[in-house]
Each structure stands twice: as structure tokens, then as C-alpha cells.
Amino acid sequence: MKYKVTLAYDGSEFLGWQKQSSERSVQEELETILSKIAKEEVRVHGSGRTDAKVHALAQTCHFESDVDMDHHAWRRALNALVPKDIYIKLVQRVNHEFHAQYHTLSKTYEYRLNQGEYNPFMRNYVYQYGKKLDTQAIRDLMKIFVGTHDFTSFNATELTVVENQVRTIEWFNLNEEDDLLIFRIKGSGFLRYMVRMLIAACIEVGRGKLSVEDVNDMLLKKDKRAFARNAEPCGLYMCEVEYEEGWIEDESI
Numbered sequence: 001m002k003y004k005v006t007l008a009y010d011g012s013e014f015l016g017w018q019k020q021s022s023e024r025s026v027q028e029e030l031e032t033i034l035s036k037i038a039k040e041e042v043r044v045h046g047s048g049r050t051d052a053k054v055h056a057l058a059q060t061c062h063f064e065s066d067v068d069m070d071h072h073a074w075r076r077a078l079n080a081l082v083p084k085d086i087y088i089k090l091v092q093r094v095n096h097e098f099h100a101q102y103h104t105l106s107k108t109y110e111y112r113l114n115q116g117e118y119n120p121f122m123r124n125y126v127y128q129y130g131k132k133l134d135t136q137a138i139r140d141l142m143k144i145f146v147g148t149h150d151f152t153s154f155n156a157t158e159l160t161v162v163e164n165q166v167r168t169i170e171w172f173n174l175n176e177e178d179d180l181l182i183f184r185i186k187g188s189g190f191l192r193y194m195v196r197m198l199i200a201a202c203i204e205v206g207r208g209k210l211s212v213e214d215v216n217d218m219l220l221k222k223d224k225r226a227f228a229r230n231a232e233p234c235g236l237y238m239c240e241v242e243y244e245e246g247w248i249e250d251e252s253i
Helices: 027-038 071-081 135-145 194-205 213-220
Strands: 001-008 044-046 057-063 086-094 104-114 149-150 165-176 180-188 236-243
Touching: 001 027, 027 044, 027 057, 027 071, 044 213, 071 135, 104 194, 135 165, 135 194, 135 213, 165 194, 180 194, 194 213, 194 236
Parallel strands: 057 236
Antiparallel strands: 001 057, 001 086, 044 057, 104 180, 104 236, 149 165, 165 180
């Protein structure tokens, strides 16, 4: 049987989602616990990687197991064993052809930035930038990223790995809550560091170091050397992964 898992995690003490040889990862934590429950090796496949220090409000993954438990029992069993910086939100039985990565329709991310006084208690969860940004200039910039573009200049995935770097951004929004800036972006898919590089471009425009026209020229160049900045990972959250309907074979609460 195949199961889809939706989980949240605090990325502060993880090297990222993907299993590493010696460092702590979310994938490895899940595989260790699932293998213990199933009494055999279980592999977990995520919807995508998150980098070191990046958080998730709703990451998704799938695994296969002969253990036949309903979704409530799976969720209780997993939450009883996962470390306290991971929380299992949903477990759903899915069609055997489902794949957490290959069947995604879209992903939504959020980035949080503090323009105000340094807050040591939030340093792992909000980027402590500490200076006022020109939010109107940022909003003007965000408009050029919306739509379908070749994002070669704004990600770190090599062209030899992924040749087609055209992606569609459905929307890119900015909300202000006193000194807190909350960026939200939804797209068909994101390449390595792509969200953090788009946010870094927004910061550079917001601080007056680049113009909207400068960044637009970089986008059109489709050149890995065009832009080399990357926003701090602590402010980034994976918020939602969407799939077509029809994969779920049971319903979860």
C-alpha cells in the first residue's frame, strides 16, 4: 500500500530534507521511524527538497508499506515517535501510481523578514534584516516575475542537470504587518535556491542597490552569472503542495 504524508517541521536543526551521509535530515528521521514500525526498510520520497534551516508548514511525501493501518492509526504512531521538531498533520492512502514529487501541480512558499529591531527569539524563523525597505519598489519588481519565464538567472540548478528552466509563477504577494514583511509566492515548480534568489532580488531593489529594470535585464539574460545573491534560509517556509484530485483512496481529518 502507498501512503501520502503531510507534515510540518522546524528546519533550524536540519541540514535539509534530503538524507545526508552524516548530518541530520527530515527524510532520514522519517525513514528510520517508518522502518521501525514496518519492521523492514522503508524509503520516503518527498515533493521536493528544502535546504538547511528552511522550514515547512506542509511538506508532502509518500512511502510504501505492507502495514495496513487506517490514517488515524498511522498519524498517531508516527507522532508518538518523531522528534519534537517534526509534526505529522495527515496520512492518506493513495493510488499506487501516485508520486509526491512528479504529480505536483503547484507549490506555495512564504518568506518572513523583520525590518525592525533585532529579535533574538525569532532569529531562526524570521530573517533579521533590521532596515526599512522600499515596499512599493519591491511590489513593482514582483510583477515582472509573475507569469511564465525562463528563470535560468535566478536559480542554482545547473543546466546540465535541468535543461528546461522555464517555470510559471501564478502570483507573488507582499503583506506588511508593522515591521514584518511576509512574501508569498505560488508557482508550478521551483528550482534550487529559486525562491531565495527571487527574495534576494526583492531585497536589493528594496534597499535601492538595483532597479526593477536591472533585475528585468538579468531575467532576460538567462545567465547563471547574472545574479548571485541568496536570501537567508531561516525566513523561508514551504506552505502548500497541490495535487490533482483523484489520488486519495481514503479521507483524513
